Amino acid sequence: MDNIDRVLVNELQDGLPVCRRPFDAISTRLGISVTEVTDRIGKLLDDRVLSRFGPMFNAERLGGALTLCAMQVPEADFERVTEQVNAFPEVAHNYAREHDLNMWFVLATERPERIAGVIAEIETSTGCRVYDMPKRDEFYIGLKLPV
Amino acid sequence: MVLSETDRKLIASIQDGLPLVSHPYAALAAGLGTTEADVIERLQRLQDDGMVKRMGVVVKHRALGYHANAMVVWDIPDDAIDRVGKLLAAQECVTLCYQRPRCLPDWPYNLFCMIHGRERTAVLRRLAQIIDANDLGDIPREVLFSLRSFKQRGARYAARPVRAAHG
Numbered sequence: 001m002d003n004i005d006r007v008l009v010n011e012l013q014d015g016l017p018v019c020r021r022p023f024d025a026i027s028t029r030l031g032i033s034v035t036e037v038t039d040r041i042g043k044l045l046d047d048r049v050l051s052r053f054g055p056m057f058n059a060e061r062l063g064g065a066l067t068l069c070a071m072q073v074p075e076a077d078f079e080r081v082t083e084q085v086n087a088f089p090e091v092a093h094n095y096a097r098e099h100d101l102n103m104w105f106v107l108a109t110e111r112p113e114r115i116a117g118v119i120a121e122i123e124t125s126t127g128c129r130v131y132d133m134p135k136r137d138e139f140y141i142g143l144k145l146p147v
Numbered sequence: 148m149v150l151s152e153t154d155r156k157l158i159a160s161i162q163d164g165l166p167l168v169s170h171p172y173a174a175l176a177a178g179l180g181t182t183e184a185d186v187i188e189r190l191q192r193l194q195d196d197g198m199v200k201r202m203g204v205v206v207k208h209r210a211l212g213y214h215a216n217a218m219v220v221w222d223i224p225d226d227a228i229d230r231v232g233k234l235l236a237a238q239e240c241v242t243l244c245y246q247r248p249r250c251l252p253d254w255p256y257n258l259f260c261m262i263h264g265r266e267r268t269a270v271l272r273r274l275a276q277i278i279d280a281n282d283l284g285d286i287p288r289e290v291l292f293s294l295r296s297f298k299q300r301g302a303r304y305a306a307r308p309v310r311a312a313h314g
Contacts, residue, residue, distance in 0.1 A: 098292050
């Protein structure tokens with residue numbers, strides 16, 4: 001990743017306009033061709049610096065549902081429970097964190113009423129209680145992680 | 148807003164990303180049997196209605212050198228949560244800030260924010276600055292660093308494939 005890539009990633013974090021030639025403005029600002037902009041984005045995706053380039057959907061507005069869940073998993077069972085939880089297609093992210101509640105994952109479902117069902121299935125399959133913490137409010141972030 | 152069949156096809160066709168060409172919406176239009184102008188108009192409407200937040204990127208924090216990722220959770224009186232939530236969200240390196248329900252008695256925290264940094268000491272230093280500058284020292288809180296990430300992808304919906312940015 002060189003300096004142009006860094007500036008490019010920072011610019012992309014602000015979002016692209018929806019217009020016929022969305023890469024033109026960024027290409028002018030960076031002083032490189034549109035082809036070089038798209039080639040560099042492709043390379044950043046191939047190199048897994050970016051995991052995604054495109055629309056950021058609002059799942060709730062599209063009729064789906066999201067929630068953050070936590071579990072207290074005994075250390076000896078951690079690998080087994082991780083496999084069981086990750087096997088659910090509704091599990092989007094899963095992190096081990098340093099706390100008594102040591103497994104944190106995001107559930108995403110096509111329909112809101114499915115959340116409770118998935119949680120019940122996870123509790124049955126793992127034997128661990130799931131703490132359900134859906135978003136109540138979101139505070140707007142300026143979306144900046146300078147690189 | 149009611150999504151039409153074409154809207155759904157459009158969403159399905161871009162959920163894995165925009166075509167990396169100079170006229171991406173013309174490329175999409177060809178596959179959908181419509182025009183470039185129609186695709187742009189539909190996407191603008193989806194953005195205006197908040198179904199699409201923006202055209203952007205999801206960065207892999209670790210690949211960018213942000214190796215420390217802390218979820219900082221706060222137990223804030225309900226009448227102060229709006230003020231503190233907005234204040235935390237405005238801080239550099241805070242990447243998410245959500246109000247969530249407490250799960251009493253085990254979990255008293257109702258405000259969650261993520262702080263990313265190149266290493267743990269940097270995250271903790273940044274947090275200390277935020278607390279100090281905004282007089283948040285009296286608010287009960289915990290810092291939960293991530294140890295491992297087992298699964299990281301956009302949300303997927305089997306029947307109606309769509310990706311979400313984050314939980």
